[in-house]
Amino acid sequence: MAIFRSSLFNGKELTKLLKLPLRRFVGVSIAGFPESCSLNSSHRPYSSDAPSESHLLYTADHFALRASLRKIIDKEINPFVDKWEEEGQFPAHQVFKTLGKAGFLGIDKPTEYGGLNLDFSYITAVAEELGWIRCGAIPMAVGVQSSMATPALARFGSDELKKEFLAPTIAGDMVACLGVSELGAGSDAANIKTKAVRKGDDYVINGGKMWITNGFQADWMCLLANTNDGLPNKNKSLLCLPMKLPGIHVAKKIDKLGMRSSDTAEIFFENVRIPSKYLIGEEGMGFNYQMLQFQEERMWGVASSLRILELLIKETIDYTSQRKAFGQTILHNQIVHFRLAELATEVELLRALLYEAAGLYIRGNDVTKLVSMAKLKCGRLCREIPDSCLQFWGGMGYTNEVLVSRMYRDLRLVSIGGGADEIMLSVVCKYMGILPEKNKKE
Numbered sequence: 001m002a003i004f005r006s007s008l009f010n011g012k013e014l015t016k017l018l019k020l021p022l023r024r025f026v027g028v029s030i031a032g033f034p035e036s037c038s039l040n041s042s043h044r045p046y047s048s049d050a051p052s053e054s055h056l057l058y059t060a061d062h063f064a065l066r067a068s069l070r071k072i073i074d075k076e077i078n079p080f081v082d083k084w085e086e087e088g089q090f091p092a093h094q095v096f097k098t099l100g101k102a103g104f105l106g107i108d109k110p111t112e113y114g115g116l117n118l119d120f121s122y123i124t125a126v127a128e129e130l131g132w133i134r135c136g137a138i139p140m141a142v143g144v145q146s147s148m149a150t151p152a153l154a155r156f157g158s159d160e161l162k163k164e165f166l167a168p169t170i171a172g173d174m175v176a177c178l179g180v181s182e183l184g185a186g187s188d189a190a191n192i193k194t195k196a197v198r199k200g201d202d203y204v205i206n207g208g209k210m211w212i213t214n215g216f217q218a219d220w221m222c223l224l225a226n227t228n229d230g231l232p233n234k235n236k237s238l239l240c241l242p243m244k245l246p247g248i249h250v251a252k253k254i255d256k257l258g259m260r261s262s263d264t265a266e267i268f269f270e271n272v273r274i275p276s277k278y279l280i281g282e283e284g285m286g287f288n289y290q291m292l293q294f295q296e297e298r299m300w301g302v303a304s305s306l307r308i309l310e311l312l313i314k315e316t317i318d319y320t321s322q323r324k325a326f327g328q329t330i331l332h333n334q335i336v337h338f339r340l341a342e343l344a345t346e347v348e349l350l351r352a353l354l355y356e357a358a359g360l361y362i363r364g365n366d367v368t369k370l371v372s373m374a375k376l377k378c379g380r381l382c383r384e385i386p387d388s389c390l391q392f393w394g395g396m397g398y399t400n401e402v403l404v405s406r407m408y409r410d411l412r413l414v415s416i417g418g419g420a421d422e423i424m425l426s427v428v429c430k431y432m433g434i435l436p437e438k439n440k441k442e
Protein backbone atom coordinates (compact mmCIF):
# COMPACT_ATOMS: atom_id res chain seq x y z
CA MET A 1 0.00 0.00 0.00
CA ALA A 2 1.40 3.33 -0.99
CA ILE A 3 1.89 6.09 1.50
CA PHE A 4 1.59 9.32 -0.43
CA ARG A 5 3.66 12.37 0.22
CA SER A 6 0.73 14.07 1.90
CA SER A 7 -1.74 11.35 2.70
CA LEU A 8 -0.40 10.85 6.21
CA PHE A 9 -0.69 14.46 6.94
CA ASN A 10 -3.54 15.74 8.95
CA GLY A 11 -5.00 19.11 7.94
CA LYS A 12 -5.54 20.08 11.58
CA GLU A 13 -1.85 19.68 12.32
CA LEU A 14 -1.03 21.91 9.37
CA THR A 15 -3.40 24.60 10.60
CA LYS A 16 -1.79 24.32 14.06
CA LEU A 17 1.66 24.74 12.55
CA LEU A 18 0.43 27.68 10.51
CA LYS A 19 -0.74 29.46 13.66
CA LEU A 20 2.86 29.71 14.77
CA PRO A 21 4.47 33.11 14.20
CA LEU A 22 4.12 33.96 10.56
CA ARG A 23 5.16 37.23 9.10
CA ARG A 24 2.25 39.16 7.77
CA PHE A 25 2.09 41.89 5.22
CA VAL A 26 0.84 45.10 6.69
CA GLY A 27 1.61 47.60 3.98
CA VAL A 28 5.32 47.04 4.40
CA SER A 29 7.51 49.64 2.81
CA ILE A 30 10.53 48.32 1.04
CA ALA A 31 12.37 51.60 1.19
CA GLY A 32 16.03 50.81 1.31
CA PHE A 33 15.57 47.85 -0.96
CA PRO A 34 18.20 48.18 -3.64
CA GLU A 35 17.13 49.96 -6.78
CA SER A 36 13.51 50.20 -5.69
CA CYS A 37 11.83 52.27 -8.37
CA SER A 38 8.95 54.62 -7.99
CA LEU A 39 6.32 53.07 -10.19
CA ASN A 40 3.17 54.96 -10.93
CA SER A 41 0.45 52.55 -9.98
CA SER A 42 -2.59 54.66 -10.81
CA HIS A 43 -4.72 55.05 -13.93
CA ARG A 44 -3.65 51.85 -15.54
CA PRO A 45 -5.89 49.03 -16.68
CA TYR A 46 -5.54 45.81 -14.76
CA SER A 47 -2.61 43.70 -15.85
CA SER A 48 -0.94 40.85 -14.04
CA ASP A 49 2.36 42.20 -15.24
CA ALA A 50 2.22 45.88 -14.39
CA PRO A 51 1.57 47.94 -11.27
CA SER A 52 -2.12 48.39 -10.63
CA GLU A 53 -4.12 49.44 -7.62
CA SER A 54 -6.64 46.77 -8.52
CA HIS A 55 -4.17 43.87 -8.51
CA LEU A 56 -5.47 40.96 -6.44
CA LEU A 57 -2.29 40.35 -4.49
CA TYR A 58 0.43 42.82 -5.42
CA THR A 59 1.04 46.44 -4.52
CA ALA A 60 3.45 48.90 -6.14
CA ASP A 61 6.08 47.51 -3.73
CA HIS A 62 5.75 44.04 -5.24
CA PHE A 63 6.24 45.44 -8.72
CA ALA A 64 9.22 47.50 -7.58
CA LEU A 65 10.76 44.33 -6.20
CA ARG A 66 10.16 42.56 -9.49
CA ALA A 67 11.62 45.42 -11.52
CA SER A 68 14.72 45.35 -9.35
CA LEU A 69 15.11 41.59 -9.82
CA ARG A 70 14.55 41.91 -13.57
CA LYS A 71 17.56 44.24 -13.80
CA ILE A 72 19.78 41.66 -12.09
CA ILE A 73 18.51 38.90 -14.35
CA ASP A 74 19.11 40.97 -17.49
CA LYS A 75 22.62 41.94 -16.43
CA GLU A 76 24.01 39.10 -14.31
CA ILE A 77 22.16 35.97 -15.37
CA ASN A 78 20.54 35.86 -18.82
CA PRO A 79 23.69 36.79 -20.78
CA PHE A 80 25.42 33.68 -19.36
CA VAL A 81 22.63 31.13 -19.39
CA ASP A 82 23.55 29.52 -22.73
CA LYS A 83 27.15 29.06 -21.60
CA TRP A 84 26.15 27.54 -18.25
CA GLU A 85 23.63 25.24 -19.91
CA GLU A 86 26.35 24.03 -22.23
CA GLU A 87 28.80 23.53 -19.35
CA GLY A 88 26.17 21.55 -17.40
CA GLN A 89 26.36 23.65 -14.24
CA PHE A 90 25.74 27.28 -13.30
CA PRO A 91 28.00 28.89 -10.64
CA ALA A 92 25.61 28.73 -7.68
CA HIS A 93 27.85 30.58 -5.21
CA GLN A 94 28.38 33.48 -7.63
CA VAL A 95 24.72 33.81 -8.64
CA PHE A 96 23.41 33.37 -5.10
CA LYS A 97 25.84 35.97 -3.75
CA THR A 98 24.49 38.47 -6.28
CA LEU A 99 20.89 37.64 -5.39
CA GLY A 100 21.66 37.46 -1.66
CA LYS A 101 23.33 40.89 -1.63
CA ALA A 102 20.21 42.36 -3.22
CA GLY A 103 17.94 40.69 -0.64
CA PHE A 104 16.23 38.13 -2.89
CA LEU A 105 17.11 35.02 -0.89
CA GLY A 106 15.42 36.05 2.34
CA ILE A 107 12.25 37.77 1.22
CA ASP A 108 10.02 36.25 3.93
CA LYS A 109 12.77 35.48 6.44
CA PRO A 110 13.30 37.35 9.73
CA THR A 111 15.40 40.50 9.63
CA GLU A 112 17.59 39.19 12.52
CA TYR A 113 19.07 36.74 10.01
CA GLY A 114 19.29 39.15 7.09
CA GLY A 115 15.82 38.63 5.64
CA LEU A 116 13.24 41.24 4.61
CA ASN A 117 10.43 39.87 6.79
CA LEU A 118 7.85 40.29 4.04
CA ASP A 119 4.87 38.00 3.63
CA PHE A 120 4.44 35.13 1.17
CA SER A 121 2.90 37.32 -1.54
CA TYR A 122 6.36 38.81 -2.03
CA ILE A 123 7.73 35.31 -2.51
CA THR A 124 5.24 34.66 -5.30
CA ALA A 125 6.10 38.02 -6.88
CA VAL A 126 9.82 37.20 -6.85
CA ALA A 127 9.25 33.64 -8.06
CA GLU A 128 7.14 34.96 -10.93
CA GLU A 129 9.93 37.30 -11.96
CA LEU A 130 12.51 34.51 -11.83
CA GLY A 131 10.55 33.05 -14.73
CA TRP A 132 12.25 35.76 -16.79
CA ILE A 133 15.44 33.67 -16.65
CA ARG A 134 15.88 31.85 -19.94
CA CYS A 135 16.21 28.36 -18.49
CA GLY A 136 14.39 26.33 -15.86
CA ALA A 137 17.46 25.25 -13.92
CA ILE A 138 18.43 28.52 -12.23
CA PRO A 139 14.95 29.48 -11.01
CA MET A 140 14.65 25.94 -9.60
CA ALA A 141 17.99 26.23 -7.80
CA VAL A 142 17.06 29.62 -6.36
CA GLY A 143 13.74 28.14 -5.24
CA VAL A 144 15.53 25.36 -3.38
CA GLN A 145 17.67 27.95 -1.60
CA SER A 146 14.89 30.37 -0.66
CA SER A 147 11.67 28.38 -0.43
CA MET A 148 12.33 24.64 -0.25
CA ALA A 149 15.32 23.97 2.03
CA THR A 150 14.80 26.88 4.43
CA PRO A 151 11.12 27.43 5.43
CA ALA A 152 11.19 24.84 8.26
CA LEU A 153 14.54 26.10 9.54
CA ALA A 154 13.23 29.69 9.61
CA ARG A 155 10.01 28.69 11.34
CA PHE A 156 11.15 26.01 13.78
CA GLY A 157 14.96 26.17 14.04
CA SER A 158 16.81 27.42 17.12
CA ASP A 159 18.44 30.83 17.09
CA GLU A 160 21.88 29.18 17.06
CA LEU A 161 20.96 27.02 14.06
CA LYS A 162 19.53 29.97 12.17
CA LYS A 163 22.70 31.98 12.79
CA GLU A 164 24.85 29.11 11.54
CA PHE A 165 22.82 28.03 8.48
CA LEU A 166 19.98 30.42 7.67
CA ALA A 167 21.84 33.75 7.82
CA PRO A 168 24.63 32.71 5.39
CA THR A 169 22.06 31.09 3.09
CA ILE A 170 20.06 34.33 2.94
CA ALA A 171 23.28 36.27 2.30
CA GLY A 172 24.20 33.90 -0.53
CA ASP A 173 27.39 32.79 1.22
CA MET A 174 26.14 29.22 1.57
CA VAL A 175 24.34 27.06 -1.00
CA ALA A 176 21.54 24.89 0.39
CA CYS A 177 19.94 21.70 -0.88
CA LEU A 178 16.94 19.65 0.20
CA GLY A 179 17.36 15.93 0.89
CA VAL A 180 14.00 14.14 0.87
CA SER A 181 13.93 11.73 -2.11
CA GLU A 182 15.82 8.44 -2.12
CA LEU A 183 16.41 5.74 -4.69
CA GLY A 184 13.53 3.71 -3.26
CA ALA A 185 11.32 6.56 -2.05
CA GLY A 186 10.29 9.51 -4.19
CA SER A 187 6.52 9.81 -4.36
CA ASP A 188 6.34 7.63 -1.27
CA ALA A 189 8.44 9.96 0.90
CA ALA A 190 7.15 8.41 4.12
CA ASN A 191 9.06 5.28 3.15
CA ILE A 192 12.56 6.81 3.26
CA LYS A 193 15.26 4.62 4.79
CA THR A 194 18.01 7.10 5.72
CA LYS A 195 18.57 6.96 9.48
CA ALA A 196 19.92 9.48 11.95
CA VAL A 197 20.56 7.59 15.19
CA ARG A 198 21.20 9.46 18.43
CA LYS A 199 24.57 8.51 19.99
CA GLY A 200 25.41 10.65 23.02
CA ASP A 201 25.38 14.26 21.88
CA ASP A 202 25.53 13.35 18.19
CA TYR A 203 23.38 11.94 15.41
CA VAL A 204 25.03 9.28 13.27
CA ILE A 205 23.62 9.26 9.74
CA ASN A 206 23.56 6.34 7.30
CA GLY A 207 21.70 6.01 4.00
CA GLY A 208 21.50 8.03 0.83
CA LYS A 209 19.57 10.65 -1.09
CA MET A 210 18.73 10.82 -4.78
CA TRP A 211 17.92 13.64 -7.24
CA ILE A 212 19.39 16.36 -5.04
CA THR A 213 19.23 19.76 -6.76
CA ASN A 214 22.34 21.90 -6.01
CA GLY A 215 23.82 18.64 -4.66
CA PHE A 216 27.30 19.17 -6.07
CA GLN A 217 27.65 22.76 -4.95
CA ALA A 218 25.72 22.71 -1.68
CA ASP A 219 27.32 23.65 1.65
CA TRP A 220 24.49 22.17 3.70
CA MET A 221 21.44 19.97 3.28
CA CYS A 222 18.05 20.16 4.94
CA LEU A 223 17.90 16.42 5.53
CA LEU A 224 14.81 14.32 6.19
CA ALA A 225 15.83 11.18 8.11
CA ASN A 226 14.28 8.55 10.36
CA THR A 227 15.21 9.21 13.97
CA ASN A 228 13.18 6.35 15.51
CA ASP A 229 11.38 3.18 14.47
CA GLY A 230 7.85 4.47 15.05
CA LEU A 231 5.02 5.24 12.62
CA PRO A 232 6.18 6.77 9.32
CA ASN A 233 4.60 10.15 10.10
CA LYS A 234 6.09 10.27 13.62
CA ASN A 235 9.55 8.81 13.14
CA LYS A 236 11.19 11.50 11.03
CA SER A 237 13.18 14.62 11.77
CA LEU A 238 14.66 17.45 9.75
CA LEU A 239 18.35 18.15 10.33
CA CYS A 240 20.87 20.68 9.07
CA LEU A 241 23.66 18.62 7.57
CA PRO A 242 26.93 20.35 6.57
CA MET A 243 28.00 18.78 3.27
CA LYS A 244 31.78 18.75 3.73
CA LEU A 245 31.89 16.10 6.46
CA PRO A 246 33.71 12.75 6.46
CA GLY A 247 31.38 9.98 5.28
CA ILE A 248 29.43 12.12 2.80
CA HIS A 249 29.96 10.87 -0.75
CA VAL A 250 28.51 13.00 -3.55
CA ALA A 251 28.52 10.07 -5.87
CA LYS A 252 27.17 11.06 -9.22
CA LYS A 253 26.09 14.09 -11.23
CA ILE A 254 22.94 12.89 -12.98
CA ASP A 255 22.76 13.43 -16.75
CA LYS A 256 19.25 14.74 -17.37
CA LEU A 257 16.78 15.44 -20.18
CA GLY A 258 16.52 19.10 -19.19
CA MET A 259 17.46 21.55 -16.43
CA ARG A 260 20.96 21.09 -17.86
CA SER A 261 22.70 23.80 -15.83
CA SER A 262 21.31 22.45 -12.55
CA ASP A 263 23.61 20.01 -10.74
CA THR A 264 21.50 17.07 -9.60
CA ALA A 265 23.33 14.61 -7.38
CA GLU A 266 23.08 11.19 -5.84
CA ILE A 267 24.56 11.32 -2.32
CA PHE A 268 25.49 8.61 0.19
CA PHE A 269 26.02 8.87 3.95
CA GLU A 270 28.29 6.51 5.82
CA ASN A 271 28.49 7.02 9.60
CA VAL A 272 28.25 10.80 9.24
CA ARG A 273 28.33 12.49 12.66
CA ILE A 274 26.62 15.77 13.43
CA PRO A 275 25.90 17.38 16.79
CA SER A 276 22.32 16.87 18.02
CA LYS A 277 21.87 20.66 18.13
CA TYR A 278 21.59 20.49 14.29
CA LEU A 279 18.06 19.10 14.71
CA ILE A 280 15.41 21.50 13.33
CA GLY A 281 12.61 21.99 15.85
CA GLU A 282 11.32 18.88 17.60
CA GLU A 283 12.49 15.33 17.02
CA GLY A 284 9.78 13.24 15.31
CA MET A 285 8.11 16.28 13.72
CA GLY A 286 10.15 16.17 10.49
CA PHE A 287 7.40 14.69 8.33
CA ASN A 288 4.93 17.37 9.37
CA TYR A 289 7.49 20.12 8.90
CA GLN A 290 8.33 18.75 5.46
CA MET A 291 4.66 18.64 4.45
CA LEU A 292 4.39 22.30 5.40
CA GLN A 293 7.59 23.04 3.53
CA PHE A 294 6.13 21.26 0.47
CA GLN A 295 3.23 23.71 0.34
CA GLU A 296 5.65 26.61 -0.03
CA GLU A 297 7.75 24.63 -2.52
CA ARG A 298 4.70 23.93 -4.67
CA MET A 299 3.36 27.50 -4.61
CA TRP A 300 6.85 28.67 -5.47
CA GLY A 301 7.01 26.18 -8.35
CA VAL A 302 3.70 27.38 -9.77
CA ALA A 303 4.64 31.05 -9.44
CA SER A 304 7.98 30.57 -11.16
CA SER A 305 6.32 28.82 -14.13
CA LEU A 306 3.80 31.55 -15.00
CA ARG A 307 6.07 34.06 -16.66
CA ILE A 308 8.06 31.57 -18.65
CA LEU A 309 4.83 30.04 -19.98
CA GLU A 310 3.65 33.51 -20.98
CA LEU A 311 7.01 34.21 -22.56
CA LEU A 312 6.74 31.06 -24.68
CA ILE A 313 3.32 32.18 -25.90
CA LYS A 314 4.63 35.68 -26.63
CA GLU A 315 7.71 34.47 -28.50
CA THR A 316 5.49 32.11 -30.48
CA ILE A 317 3.23 35.03 -31.42
CA ASP A 318 6.28 37.05 -32.49
CA TYR A 319 7.67 34.21 -34.59
CA THR A 320 4.42 33.14 -36.20
CA SER A 321 3.50 36.72 -37.06
CA GLN A 322 6.73 37.00 -39.10
CA ARG A 323 6.88 33.55 -40.62
CA LYS A 324 4.81 33.06 -43.76
CA ALA A 325 3.39 29.97 -45.47
CA PHE A 326 0.83 29.81 -48.29
CA GLY A 327 0.97 33.58 -48.70
CA GLN A 328 0.00 34.50 -45.12
CA THR A 329 1.56 34.50 -41.71
CA ILE A 330 1.35 31.32 -39.66
CA LEU A 331 -0.42 33.33 -36.95
CA HIS A 332 -3.17 34.26 -39.42
CA ASN A 333 -4.48 30.68 -39.32
CA GLN A 334 -7.35 30.50 -36.87
CA ILE A 335 -6.14 27.24 -35.40
CA VAL A 336 -2.92 29.02 -34.41
CA HIS A 337 -4.24 32.25 -32.91
CA PHE A 338 -7.19 30.53 -31.23
CA ARG A 339 -4.85 27.99 -29.65
CA LEU A 340 -2.51 30.70 -28.37
CA ALA A 341 -5.47 32.60 -26.91
CA GLU A 342 -6.68 29.44 -25.21
CA LEU A 343 -3.26 28.76 -23.70
CA ALA A 344 -3.00 32.37 -22.46
CA THR A 345 -6.40 31.88 -20.80
CA GLU A 346 -5.14 28.75 -19.07
CA VAL A 347 -2.14 30.64 -17.67
CA GLU A 348 -4.43 33.33 -16.25
CA LEU A 349 -6.61 30.67 -14.61
CA LEU A 350 -3.56 29.11 -13.03
CA ARG A 351 -2.40 32.52 -11.83
CA ALA A 352 -5.80 33.19 -10.22
CA LEU A 353 -5.66 29.86 -8.39
CA LEU A 354 -2.16 30.59 -7.13
CA TYR A 355 -3.15 34.04 -5.87
CA GLU A 356 -6.12 32.57 -4.05
CA ALA A 357 -3.94 29.92 -2.41
CA ALA A 358 -1.21 32.42 -1.51
CA GLY A 359 -3.73 34.91 -0.13
CA LEU A 360 -5.30 32.26 2.10
CA TYR A 361 -1.89 30.94 3.17
CA ILE A 362 -0.81 34.40 4.30
CA ARG A 363 -3.89 34.47 6.53
CA GLY A 364 -2.87 31.20 8.21
CA ASN A 365 -5.15 28.73 6.40
CA ASP A 366 -4.47 25.16 5.35
CA VAL A 367 -4.18 25.52 1.56
CA THR A 368 -3.03 21.97 0.81
CA LYS A 369 -5.98 21.24 -1.49
CA LEU A 370 -5.68 24.45 -3.51
CA VAL A 371 -1.91 24.17 -3.71
CA SER A 372 -2.14 20.56 -4.91
CA MET A 373 -4.68 21.62 -7.56
CA ALA A 374 -2.43 24.46 -8.68
CA LYS A 375 0.67 22.21 -8.80
CA LEU A 376 -1.29 19.64 -10.83
CA LYS A 377 -2.59 22.23 -13.30
CA CYS A 378 0.85 23.79 -13.54
CA GLY A 379 2.41 20.40 -14.37
CA ARG A 380 -0.19 19.87 -17.08
CA LEU A 381 0.36 23.33 -18.62
CA CYS A 382 4.14 22.95 -18.46
CA ARG A 383 3.71 20.03 -20.84
CA GLU A 384 0.89 21.41 -22.97
CA ILE A 385 2.15 24.94 -23.61
CA PRO A 386 5.75 24.16 -24.71
CA ASP A 387 4.41 21.30 -26.84
CA SER A 388 1.75 23.40 -28.60
CA CYS A 389 4.08 26.37 -29.08
CA LEU A 390 6.91 24.20 -30.38
CA GLN A 391 4.56 22.82 -33.05
CA PHE A 392 3.94 26.32 -34.43
CA TRP A 393 7.70 26.95 -34.73
CA GLY A 394 7.99 24.02 -37.16
CA GLY A 395 11.55 22.83 -37.76
CA MET A 396 12.97 25.83 -35.88
CA GLY A 397 11.19 24.57 -32.77
CA TYR A 398 13.14 21.35 -33.00
CA THR A 399 16.52 23.11 -32.83
CA ASN A 400 18.55 24.10 -29.80
CA GLU A 401 18.55 27.71 -31.04
CA VAL A 402 15.21 28.64 -29.50
CA LEU A 403 13.80 28.96 -25.99
CA VAL A 404 10.80 26.81 -26.74
CA SER A 405 12.86 23.64 -27.23
CA ARG A 406 14.78 24.21 -23.96
CA MET A 407 11.52 24.75 -22.11
CA TYR A 408 9.96 21.69 -23.75
CA ARG A 409 12.70 19.74 -21.92
CA ASP A 410 13.05 21.78 -18.72
CA LEU A 411 9.39 22.19 -17.85
CA ARG A 412 8.66 18.48 -18.26
CA LEU A 413 10.00 18.13 -14.73
CA VAL A 414 7.12 20.06 -13.19
CA SER A 415 4.74 17.09 -13.57
CA ILE A 416 7.23 14.86 -11.72
CA GLY A 417 9.35 16.79 -9.18
CA GLY A 418 8.09 17.96 -5.79
CA GLY A 419 5.15 15.53 -5.98
CA ALA A 420 4.07 14.02 -9.29
CA ASP A 421 0.71 14.87 -10.91
CA GLU A 422 -0.76 11.59 -9.64
CA ILE A 423 0.27 12.40 -6.07
CA MET A 424 -1.39 15.81 -6.38
CA LEU A 425 -4.54 14.05 -7.61
CA SER A 426 -4.42 11.73 -4.58
CA VAL A 427 -4.15 14.68 -2.20
CA VAL A 428 -7.04 16.47 -3.89
CA CYS A 429 -9.09 13.24 -3.75
CA LYS A 430 -8.29 12.90 -0.07
CA TYR A 431 -9.52 16.44 0.61
CA MET A 432 -12.64 15.71 -1.48
CA GLY A 433 -13.24 12.55 0.55
CA ILE A 434 -13.11 10.28 -2.51
CA LEU A 435 -9.75 8.58 -2.04
CA PRO A 436 -10.40 4.85 -1.59
CA GLU A 437 -9.85 3.72 2.01
CA LYS A 438 -7.11 1.23 1.11
CA ASN A 439 -4.88 4.09 -0.06
CA LYS A 440 -5.36 6.12 3.10
CA LYS A 441 -2.88 4.27 5.28
CA GLU A 442 -2.31 6.28 8.48
Ligand SMILES: Cc1cc2nc3c(=O)[nH]c(=O)nc-3n(C[C@H](O)[C@H](O)[C@H](O)COP(=O)(O)OP(=O)(O)OC[C@H]3O[C@@H](n4cnc5c(N)ncnc54)[C@H](O)[C@@H]3O)c2cc1C
Nearest residue numbers: 002178179180181186187211212213416417418419420422
Ligand atom coordinates in the same frame (compact mmCIF):
# COMPACT_ATOMS: atom_id res chain seq x y z
C1 LIG B 1 15.72 17.14 -11.85
C2 LIG B 1 15.16 16.69 -10.54
C3 LIG B 1 15.43 17.44 -9.41
C4 LIG B 1 14.96 16.99 -8.17
N1 LIG B 1 15.33 17.68 -7.04
C5 LIG B 1 15.04 17.14 -5.82
C6 LIG B 1 15.59 17.72 -4.64
O1 LIG B 1 16.29 18.73 -4.67
N2 LIG B 1 15.33 17.11 -3.45
C7 LIG B 1 14.54 15.99 -3.37
O2 LIG B 1 14.34 15.52 -2.26
N3 LIG B 1 14.03 15.43 -4.47
C8 LIG B 1 14.26 15.96 -5.69
N4 LIG B 1 13.75 15.38 -6.83
C9 LIG B 1 12.94 14.16 -6.70
C10 LIG B 1 11.49 14.33 -7.09
O3 LIG B 1 10.77 15.02 -6.10
C11 LIG B 1 10.97 12.91 -7.34
O4 LIG B 1 11.53 12.49 -8.57
C12 LIG B 1 9.47 12.83 -7.38
O5 LIG B 1 8.92 13.03 -6.10
C13 LIG B 1 9.00 11.47 -7.93
O6 LIG B 1 9.64 10.41 -7.25
P1 LIG B 1 10.34 9.22 -8.07
O7 LIG B 1 11.22 9.82 -9.09
O8 LIG B 1 10.92 8.30 -7.09
O9 LIG B 1 9.14 8.54 -8.85
P2 LIG B 1 8.29 7.29 -8.33
O10 LIG B 1 7.88 7.51 -6.93
O11 LIG B 1 9.03 6.05 -8.68
O12 LIG B 1 7.02 7.42 -9.26
C14 LIG B 1 7.11 7.25 -10.67
C15 LIG B 1 5.81 7.63 -11.28
O13 LIG B 1 4.80 6.71 -10.85
C16 LIG B 1 3.56 7.36 -10.76
N5 LIG B 1 3.05 7.16 -9.39
C17 LIG B 1 3.73 7.11 -8.23
N6 LIG B 1 2.92 6.89 -7.20
C18 LIG B 1 1.67 6.81 -7.72
C19 LIG B 1 0.38 6.59 -7.18
N7 LIG B 1 0.22 6.44 -5.87
N8 LIG B 1 -0.69 6.59 -8.01
C20 LIG B 1 -0.53 6.74 -9.34
N9 LIG B 1 0.66 6.94 -9.92
C21 LIG B 1 1.74 6.97 -9.13
C22 LIG B 1 3.80 8.83 -11.09
O14 LIG B 1 3.47 9.04 -12.44
C23 LIG B 1 5.31 9.00 -10.88
O15 LIG B 1 5.83 10.01 -11.70
C24 LIG B 1 14.16 15.83 -8.08
C25 LIG B 1 13.87 15.10 -9.24
C26 LIG B 1 14.38 15.51 -10.45
C27 LIG B 1 14.10 14.66 -11.66
